Amino acid sequence: MTHTRVVVLGAGFGGLELTTILSETFGEAIDIVLVDQGDAFVFGFSKLDVMFGRALPEAVRHPYRDFVKPGVRFVQTTVRAIDPASKRVTTDAGVFDADVLVVALGADYDVAATPGLAEAGREFYSIAGAFALRDTLRHFEGGPVIVGVCGRSFKCPPAPSETALLMHDLLTERGLRDRSTIDLVMPFGTPIPPSPDTSKAILATFAERGITFVKDSLVKSLDPQRKVARLSTGPEMPFALFLGIPVHRVPAVVVESGLSSHAHDWVPVNKQTLETRFRDVYAVGDVNGVGTPKAGVFAEGSAKVVAESIIARIKHGAAPEPYKGQGSCYVEFGHGQVGRVDVDFLSGPKPTGTLMAPSEALVTEKAVFGSSRVQRWFGQKAD
DSSP: OOOOEEEEEOOSHHHHHHHHHHHHHHGGGSEEEEEESSSEEOOHHHHHHHHTTSSOHHHHOEEGGGOOOTTEEEEEOOEEEEETTTTEEEETTEEEEOSEEEEOOOOEEEGGGSTTHHHHOEEOSSHHHHHHHHHHHHHOOOSEEEEEEOSSSOBOTTHHHHHHHHHHHHHHHTTOGGGOEEEEEOSSSSSSTTOHHHHHHHHHHHHHHTEEEEOSOOEEEEETTTTEEEETTSOEEEOSEEEEEOEEEOOHHHHHTTSSSSTTOOBOOOTTTOBOSSTTEEEOGGGBOSSSOBOHHHHHHHHHHHHHHHHHHHHTOOOOOOOOOEEEEEEEEETTEEEEEEEESSSSSSOEEEEEEEEHHHHHHHHHHHHHHHHHHHSSOOO
16 A cells, blocks of 8 residues: 655744644654755744853754654755656655645745845844854944844744844843944834734833834845945944844745745745645745745644645545634743734734733743644653
8 A cells, every 4th residue: 555645845843743743643654754954943932042142052953863753754955856746856865756745945044135244244043143143142342233124024023023122131231231222123114013012012112121113124235344234215324233134035946946936926825725836735834925924833833734634635534624824923022021922814804913911921831832842743841
């Protein structure tokens, strides 16, 4: 008897949850290949923990060698070509043919799209970038700090605000806050557009702590000689430290496959099923254009819908409930407090969000959010 072959590209939130559900359902009666070019998973929020000295890099890496599930084979390799019509994937470790193909390769960073960013600024969205900033921040002597968004679409919309607030705490602890300024440049009118309550709370916290919110602006370039950032809205801003959120793009291999038309066209999918225009080819998480934020909890939610579709396909069962685009994001408010915003993107006529006010209890809840997934995926408790 031949088993259904499911090939999953990308072992982030979406890939890990999808393969876990399928393994739980079918065990050895399914053939799953999970491909990722990295050797370990890192939660997005752990990057800030490392960057601000709250955790060591080795403590937040969860090696894929610990992801051991019946029916699942993990392959660490680079994807070189995707043929969605034939569901064939070419990698450095060979060619994989799929009955069902799931593309969960996330969003890539295009640092070069912002002139001067590589020379004069520091990006903190990649794992390497965030981890390297740990030493930079430890030795920073104060001055103007800009947290700047360089592209309109980016992962984890609260992260720039969190970074500004945690920067305030760090500079205050080190006695450098009086000689520093903190500006946050974002392409939105408010920090979290779907949730006015959350935006209002963040802006009030900024006002209390002397953080300036520069709205409806993108950072277009940095001048390494003059140490100024040029904004899309015209003005220049001086900086001693520039923490950048680089332009995000569709991975080149996905564009070359025809699943998206260009580098900034997130893969079009059926909003209810996450299926692409190719039958039995799905796009999960940050790589798709379903309209939810690029955050792990949404990748996880969409993976559940796709897993249910695959289960229904194999068992000849009923189609699952449509994807609702719902999720909760934790927001660091500094001063040892975490808030939570619950958002719903697809159920109603427009996105909505509600805030659970910052508290120490939510610090614990956020920790459980992480440790429960480490336990589920890797069979161990997070440190």
